[in-house]
Amino acid sequence: MTPKIKLSGVRKSFGQKMVLDGVDLEIAPGQSVVVIGGSGVGKSVLLKCILGLVTPDEGSIEVDGVEVTGLRGGARSEVLRKFGMLFQSAALFDSLTVWENVAFGLIEGAGMARGPAHTKAIETLARVGLAEDVAELDPAELSGGMKKRVGLARAIATTPEILFFDEPTTGLDPIMGDVINDLIAKSVRELGATALSITHDLASARKIADRIAMLHDGRIIWQGPVADVDHSGNDHVDQFIHGRADGPIQMQVLKP
Amino acid sequence: MFVITFLATIGRTFLNFLRVSGRLAMFAGRAMDAVIRPPFYPRLILKQMASIGYYSLPVVGLTALFTGMVLALQIFLGSARFNAESAVASIVVIGITREIGPVIASLMVAGRVGAAIAAEIGTMRVTEQIDALTTLATNPFRYLVAPRLIAAVLTLPILVLIADIVGVFGAYTVGVVKLGFSPVAYIQNSLDFLQVMDVVSGLAKAAVFGFIIALMGCYHGYYSRGGAQGVGKATTNAVVSASILLLSADYVLTELFFAQ
Numbered sequence: 001m002t003p004k005i006k007l008s009g010v011r012k013s014f015g016q017k018m019v020l021d022g023v024d025l026e027i028a029p030g031q032s033v034v035v036i037g038g039s040g041v042g043k044s045v046l047l048k049c050i051l052g053l054v055t056p057d058e059g060s061i062e063v064d065g066v067e068v069t070g071l072r073g074g075a076r077s078e079v080l081r082k083f084g085m086l087f088q089s090a091a092l093f094d095s096l097t098v099w100e101n102v103a104f105g106l107i108e109g110a111g112m113a114r115g116p117a118h119t120k121a122i123e124t125l126a127r128v129g130l131a132e133d134v135a136e137l138d139p140a141e142l143s144g145g146m147k148k149r150v151g152l153a154r155a156i157a158t159t160p161e162i163l164f165f166d167e168p169t170t171g172l173d174p175i176m177g178d179v180i181n182d183l184i185a186k187s188v189r190e191l192g193a194t195a196l197s198i199t200h201d202l203a204s205a206r207k208i209a210d211r212i213a214m215l216h217d218g219r220i221i222w223q224g225p226v227a228d229v230d231h232s233g234n235d236h237v238d239q240f241i242h243g244r245a246d247g248p249i250q251m252q253v254l255k256p
Numbered sequence: 257m258f259v260i261t262f263l264a265t266i267g268r269t270f271l272n273f274l275r276v277s278g279r280l281a282m283f284a285g286r287a288m289d290a291v292i293r294p295p296f297y298p299r300l301i302l303k304q305m306a307s308i309g310y311y312s313l314p315v316v317g318l319t320a321l322f323t324g325m326v327l328a329l330q331i332f333l334g335s336a337r338f339n340a341e342s343a344v345a346s347i348v349v350i351g352i353t354r355e356i357g358p359v360i361a362s363l364m365v366a367g368r369v370g371a372a373i374a375a376e377i378g379t380m381r382v383t384e385q386i387d388a389l390t391t392l393a394t395n396p397f398r399y400l401v402a403p404r405l406i407a408a409v410l411t412l413p414i415l416v417l418i419a420d421i422v423g424v425f426g427a428y429t430v431g432v433v434k435l436g437f438s439p440v441a442y443i444q445n446s447l448d449f450l451q452v453m454d455v456v457s458g459l460a461k462a463a464v465f466g467f468i469i470a471l472m473g474c475y476h477g478y479y480s481r482g483g484a485q486g487v488g489k490a491t492t493n494a495v496v497s498a499s500i501l502l503l504s505a506d507y508v509l510t511e512l513f514f515a516q
Binding site: 048051052053077080081083084085087088089091092093094095104105108109154158164 | 295376379380383384385387388389390391392393394395399
């Protein structure tokens with residue numbers, strides 16, 4: 001079966017700093033993969049390479065068997081229409097109301113009229129647990145958890161084939177984090193979508209992943225089913241999931 | 257050693273200048289491509305026209321009024337040295353339509369609108385809103401840059417026309433009330449020597465200045481980095497670069513229109 005997403009030997013450096021050093025990763029259709037790893041290891045860069053926001057220096061990225069690196073114009077837009085993305089900060093457009101944010105992909109991307117797009121936006125907001133009266137608010141009036149929900153609603157409104165989640169629970173309290181995790185799992189299941197998430201929140205990873213991959217030193221150093229993460233046999237993974245300061249992963253910290 | 261360091265500094269500065277010039281030229285090229293190719297966003301263009309034009313009216317109007325008043329007074333005092341007071345109305349109207357109106361209005365708009373464009377797009381950049389636009393299959397150049405460029409190019413000439421009228425009115429008021437000119441004679445003197453080209457050249461300049469202001473605001477905002485500090489820097493750079501570029505363009509355009 002053709003993988004939904006396939007990365008082969010993806011490299012990316014910024015100046016002298018090599019961030020991705022030959023990433024290989026395959027995601028099957030309908031599968032939910034979570035990439036874990038410490039802060040600054042290049043998880044977001046990996047995601048941005050797939051989305052086309054960052055161009056890799058080397059390597060191949062395929063979506064549905066089609067090479068997407070270097071795509072431009074209409075071909076790029078066609079690929080992007082398969083995607084839905086929840087940003088770490090939600091990245092809501094602050095010049096638009098909540099419903100206009102949710103309907104943005106429908107109106108600008110799919111060319112839907114504003115009336116039907118409004119109806120669809122209200123329906124989508126309800127799917128993430130937000131009432132109709134939220135629709136007319138500005139993003140600045142929302143709490144962090146509500147912003148994430150609106151961001152999720154915007155990501156799923158166009159019924160994408162592939163969903164990306166960038167640190168979906170960062171900055172939320174544990175209860176709201178769990179609510180978001182449940183909504184992500186439900187949305188992915190209902191859409192039958194393929195999902196790629198990046199996080200350093202293990203609770204989130206366990207909840208939304210079918211498979212976990214760990215990124216370290218610019219490479220995927222371990223990957224396997226979510227059930228195997230506790231007995232991976234990999235020291236890096238063990239140190240990371242137990243949150244130990246001592247181990248093979250050395251954090252860059254100033255010592256007194 | 258000092259000589260090598262000095263030469264290296266010059267070399268680095270020159271290479272950086274080339275890098276920035278190239279990036280700006282590519283940005284301008286992408287922006288122009290976005291202006292002429294669909295999709296177009298008429299709602300956004302109208303919104304930007306209101307933001308650039310309507311909300312700039314008070315600052316442009318007041319600046320033009322006082323500049324016209326000062327100009328009339330200064331030219332009267334200067335021309336009195338060689339008994340040419342009767343030329344005040346003609347000189348003022350030519351000066352305002354050709355130069356003062358377009359330049360003063362555009363500098364005011366550069367300060368108000370150029371900064372606002374850079375701040376808005378810069379904030380969108382550092383909060384990942386521009387990335388979000390891209391992932392929603394929307395070209396940021398068509399959605400953000402093109403409407404601002406089109407609106408600025410269309411709106412600046414209207415603003416300058418208003419600045420011309422208000423400026424001439426300010427000069428007329430000073431001329432009649434303070435300097436003792438006859439109202440009819442002042443208007444007659446203004447119209448006798450005013451040519452269509454004086455007004456048209458000023459409006460053409462305004463369109464070019466509008467393009468420069470919007471381009472600089474969008475460019476510096478689009479490439480801003482590093483949070484609030486980066487957005488602040490982008491805002492300052494947008495106003496400074498737009499002001500310098502529009503004054504440079506003013507000279508070039510004046511040569512083009514009027515050099516014999």
